[in-house]
Amino acid sequence: MSGPRFEPVRTVRAYERIVEQVEQAIESGALSPGQRLPSERDLMGQFSVSRSTVREALRVLQARGLVRSRPGDPNGAEVLPFSSDALQKSMASLARVEGLSLGELVQFRMVLDGSANLLAARLRTAGQLAEMEAAIERMRAAVTEGYDAFSAADVAFHDAVARASGNKLIQICVEVVRSIVLGLVADRLADAPDREALMRRSIRHHEEVLAAVRDGDGPLAARLARQTMYDYYAGYVPAAERPALRALLDQPPTVPE
Amino acid sequence: MSGPRFEPVRTVRAYERIVEQVEQAIESGALSPGQRLPSERDLMGQFSVSRSTVREALRVLQARGLVRSRPGDPNGAEVLPFSSDALQKSMASLARVEGLSLGELVQFRMVLDGSANLLAARLRTAGQLAEMEAAIERMRAAVTEGYDAFSAADVAFHDAVARASGNKLIQICVEVVRSIVLGLVADRLADAPDREALMRRSIRHHEEVLAAVRDGDGPLAARLARQTMYDYYAGYVPAAERPALRALLDQPPTVPE
């Protein structure tokens, strides 16, 4: 009874085919970052389409963060190294459109950072450990230099941990979510009246986390990292959302009430 | 000496201005999902640009998953509800370009799913619990129906847990990463010789997870969820990557060797 199964014909736009081809060329390595695409006028010849179509394809590729074009450049569009920009953009727009709360973002960071520390404690190399130490050292120095330097060193520490986790996806997500969170609270953090005390406490917490990572105690490192994150941001999270964050804290078995 | 500080002029392309305006209109709620944009020919009047420029802007908006246009539609482009499509696309392209391994993806799922269960155990409502039970029930029924039905029910269970976590970001990331992983191993899972045994074991694991969630034992639920994920996928992960996955398993304090 069932003859040949016909599939609904998906009408494919010309510019989509171009996007596909270029995308595949990049993913397959035929085009590597830094290389240039032919000029739009060349491409219209190669693809046998008009320049408008080529341009629409390039717009899509550009929106996805794969290429960049600059007017007047004697070469064509430049193939970009992967950057999490596109990822970050869609996640940031998600944060606005879906109405992600600061609480959810911080909670997600607690999850990611905790896991990163857990993994880092078991997989870190000596060099990565040194990076973390150096970052904390810079945090200490930055207490007197001001918030920006401190924040940069703080970021460097968390990045080092994320790298040590050995999971690029964790690394990227940590980066993306952190930049969104910082964008939301940076001004408030910078203006905190008791800023210096905050910094010193944060440094102490980071030292504890580092010690756990050095000792290879993953669960402890994870717990401390979550606690550190909570302490640092809880004040900016609406009280109603804090219980959900604390649900991530009392990790070891279950703490009886 | 320093006169008025001149900022470098950032030349803004016309189509970018259009993207900005429409994007903002959507984020501010002035345009809500389901509504239609004016036709391209209308827009070129409203923005005082040519149709090419309007179209390039629409391409970008479309690439970001904000609108969709269909030829022949008597209305203009449709404003889409947020979907994780764009997010998924950039993450999928990331997976290819950055060469994310299956191991890293599964590891990330273990992290997310574990955390989702931890949170769900403490925050789930009775209704969400019922959803999870229903999903497992469908998994049982699907053992005889085949892999597709089973997989769909499995997905429904994990989605229910993610929803119960109360964190939309976790929910979305779970969805995105899962679809990438399934895309990589779906055929191998479907063709597994001992498929039925696999399914039954998976159901038993899910039941244990559900029990822990029902009892409100977050850490246990998280540990079981990670273990379930590991058991289900470890066979498809290269042996060299498995130790990194197992680093997420022996969670409770630390298991002495």
Place this chain on the structure above:
DNA sequence: CGTAGCCTACTGGTCCGACCAGTGCACTAG
């Protein structure tokens, strides 16, 4: 009177040709 079918007025997709403002490089004049 009801409906099946056509016709029209739209839509987006594609093409073409043109012009502008930048950029880099070769060539030239000092």
Place this chain on the structure above:
DNA sequence: CTAGTGCACTGGTCGGACCAGTAGGCTACG
């Protein structure tokens, strides 16, 4: 040999044109 100029490109924008769809009104037939 160097400083300056011009040319030959680039991408960005414009306007007009045509096509293939779609939806909905209109007509003509039953």
